[in-house]
Amino acid sequence: NAGVMQNPRHLVRRRGQEARLRCSPMKGHSHVYWYRQLPEEGLKFMVYLQKENIIDESGMPKERFSAEFPKEGPSILRIQQVVRGDSAAYFCASSQGTENNEQFFGPGTRLTVL
Amino acid sequence: SQQGEEDPQALSIQEGENATMNCSYKTSINNLQWYRQNSGRGLVHLILIRSNEREKHSGRLRVTLDTSKKSSSLLITASRAADTASYFCATLHGGSARQLTFGSGTQLTVLP
Numbered sequence: 418n419a420g421v422m423q424n425p426r427h428l429v430r431r432r433g434q435e436a437r438l439r440c441s442p443m444k445g446h447s448h449v450y451w452y453r454q455l456p457e458e459g460l461k462f463m464v465y466l467q468k469e470n471i472i473d474e475s476g477m478p479k480e481r482f483s484a485e486f487p488k489e490g491p492s493i494l495r496i497q498q499v500v501r502g503d504s505a506a507y508f509c510a511s512s513q514g515t516e517n518n519e520q521f522f523g524p525g526t527r528l529t530v531l
Numbered sequence: 532s533q534q535g536e537e538d539p540q541a542l543s544i545q546e547g548e549n550a551t552m553n554c555s556y557k558t559s560i561n562n563l564q565w566y567r568q569n570s571g572r573g574l575v576h577l578i579l580i581r582s583n584e585r586e587k588h589s590g591r592l593r594v595t596l597d598t599s600k601k602s603s604s605l606l607i608t609a610s611r612a613a614d615t616a617s618y619f620c621a622t623l624h625g626g627s628a629r630q631l632t633f634g635s636g637t638q639l640t641v642l643p
Binding site for chain 2: 448450452458459460461462465472473476508510512514516517518519520521522523524525527
């Protein structure tokens with residue numbers, strides 16, 4: 418009974434490179450959420466996706482960041498031309514989309530930009 | 532200030548004591564959820580309380596919700612060193628918004 422899976426767990430990039438973060442939701446879950454956590458802070462919502470659709474991207478920066486959840490395969494959070502301020506832990510959560518919307522979180526990807 | 536503020540920011544207690552953490556929020560909610568995060572790890576879902584519920588128990592955890600005061604508390608009884616972690620409340624609001632809004636967390640340290 419695999420939970421939410423994220424990879425890589427740790428990612429190091431130099432300024433200007435691209436970062437790709439992957440998330441596979443729990444089996445049976447079709448709703449995916451991405452959150453970002455800066456050191457010593459709580460999680461901040463970035464984007465909410467269902468299969469092949471972005472439902473809410475109000476928390477995602479307009480530039481350099483994009484997300485997708487294709488029909489087949491994991492959800493991808495892509496950060497182009499990374500800057501030091503992008504260094505953070507990025508968490509993915511999935512849910513069944515029920516009224517309670519209980520979300521289950523992956524272990525996160527820790528991005529370090531040198 | 533943001534939705535879902537916890538207090539205290541940090542709490543240090545002896546093993547066996549009870550720990551109480553509080554969370555306040557600003558707008559109406561569908562439910563409120565508490566999570567635990569061990570240092571450098573992911574979040575573990577602890578308990579969910581709906582807006583029409585006032586109290587909920589799960590093992591050594593007790594959560595209360597007061598919608599009139601827009602606040603919730605998490606009580607951990609008979610604490611253990613393994614309870615040392617950051618605890619976050621997260622609110623799910625009504626309407627079409629489906630994301631959780633997290634507070635900044637309470638860092639709990641349980642001393643052996």
